[in-house]
Amino acid sequence: MTQKTRSYPFVKWAGGKRQLLPQMEKYFPKHYNRYIEPFIGGGAVFFHLIPENSIISDNNPDLINCYKVIKDDVERLIKSLKKHIYEKIYYYEIRALDRDVKKFAELSDIEKASRSIYLNKTGYNGLYRVNSKGLFNVPFGRHKNPKICDETNLRNVSQTLKKVEIFLGSFEICLDFVEKDDFIYFDPPYFPLSDTALFTSYTKNSFDKSSQLKLFEVFMELNERGCNLMLSNSYSEFILDLYKDFKIITLKAKRNINSNSQKRGLINEVLILN
Ligand SMILES: C[S@@+](CC[C@H](N)C(=O)[O-])C[C@H]1O[C@@H](n2cnc3c(N)ncnc32)[C@H](O)[C@@H]1O
Incomplete structure (x- = not known):
């Protein structure tokens, strides 16, 4: 085995x-x-x-994108996650990226996954919530030194996912x-x-x-x-x-x-x- x-x-x-x-x-x-x-x-x-x-x-397209990026491109994801900081103004800047549809579409899948994981680690209670327009609207969370980039686990997840089929x-x-x-x-x-x-509102359609x-x-x-x-x-x-x-x-x-x-x-x- x-x-x-x-x-x-x-x-x-x-x-x-x-x-x-x-x-x-x-x-x-x-x-x-x-x-x-x-x-x-x-x-x-x-x-x-x-x-x-x-x-x-x-x-949930943001979530499935994270699984796919971790599976296929974990090292570049780790590099991108390391750039983030736990700070309130910065959090709202990153959160606001989806407000400009054209700019958001230009982000790579790695940048999108990095943003989603960052928001999950630093937002309120690890919640995923979008409004009726599909814009992420979870407020900044209070955490003690959140681990934005858990390199070891991300690499292990990547290994685990190698043979897994992932669908949206x-x-x-x-x-x-x-x-x-x-x-x-x-x-x-x-x-x-x-x-x-x-x-029940994980995504736009409940x-x-x-x-x-x-x-x-x-x-x-x-x-x-x-x-x-x-x-x-x-x-x-x-x-x-x-x-x-x-x-x-x-x-x-x-x-x-x-x-x-x-x-x-x-x-x-x-x-x-x-
Ligand atoms: C209760 S959560 C699953 C929690 C998961 N078992 C865990 O341990 O974290 C429900 C999931 O269903 C997804 N979901 C909602 N509607 C769906 C649908 N119509 N088809 C597939 N997934 C859906 C949500 O995006 C959410 O991730």
């Missing part, structure tokens, strides 16, 4: 699954063909499993290539518990009820194909009812990113298995 390179998520991501891994561990299948994760985000589960043969995707696109694209015995982990934006309780229903159809189709399926979502009546014919496990999660800090605490989430 080849030696696996240990690597870790290179961004902090809303809904990241790191804290839930100990509770999820016993539900990961022991044997499967390929690993597929269509809502990769920060990739906590992917980096935990480091599967030999995998396909990852997300519909909505989750339905997995129907085009998923086969029997593949293991698919779905971690979509959660169905909200109330209008304000959960954060993930609404019809997206949850579409995802359920994909889940059913892949179940028919004989895949190993795992899906995370909120502990809500809608989700419990939708997936009632599957195995539903309740996990306890500490919510980290929430605009209402009074509501931080342990909440139930579901893990659905076929």
Whole structure:
């Protein structure tokens, strides 16, 4: 067996699954063909499993660009990241680069990835949020000496990604290539518990009820194909009812990113298995 390179998520991501891994561990299948994760985000589960043969995707173009640049051009990315400084005025200058569409389009993929990672490391709570025009609008964050460029981890991530296929696109694209015995982990934006309780605007198009229903159809189709399926979502009546014919496990999660800090605490989430 080849030696696996240990690597870790290179961004902090809303809904990241790191804290839930100990509770999820016993539900990961022991044997499967390929690993597929269509809502990769920060990739906590992917980096935990480091599967030999995998396909990852997300519909966030800035995020997918980072994965591709780390895979193909990590040394130039590291060089670019080293130029950034943790300073408020500088942060807002870098954030404002997407306000000039023409200039932004002229940036190289490396410069764009460098900007995205810098904003993630120094912005408020590692949040990714864009307004209705698609402009990044997270305020400057208070951090103690943030590690903007973690060279060792970036190189290890690059190594991990060498054999991984990376796609930009909505989750339905997995129907085009998923086969029997593949293991698919779905971690979509959660169905909200109330209008304000959960954060779902990772990108311009929020993930609404019809997206949850579409995802359920994909889940059913892949179940028919004989895949190993795992899906995370909120502990809500809608989700419990939708997936009632599957195995539903309740996990306890500490919510980290929430605009209402009074509501931080342990909440139930579901893990659905076929
Ligand atoms: C809950 S997060 C995933 C978190 C990830 N598991 C982690 O550990 O960091 C949900 C992800 O779904 C992505 N997303 C939202 N709508 C999508 C869609 N229609 N298709 C694919 N990805 C989507 C978001 O960009 C976000 O990265």
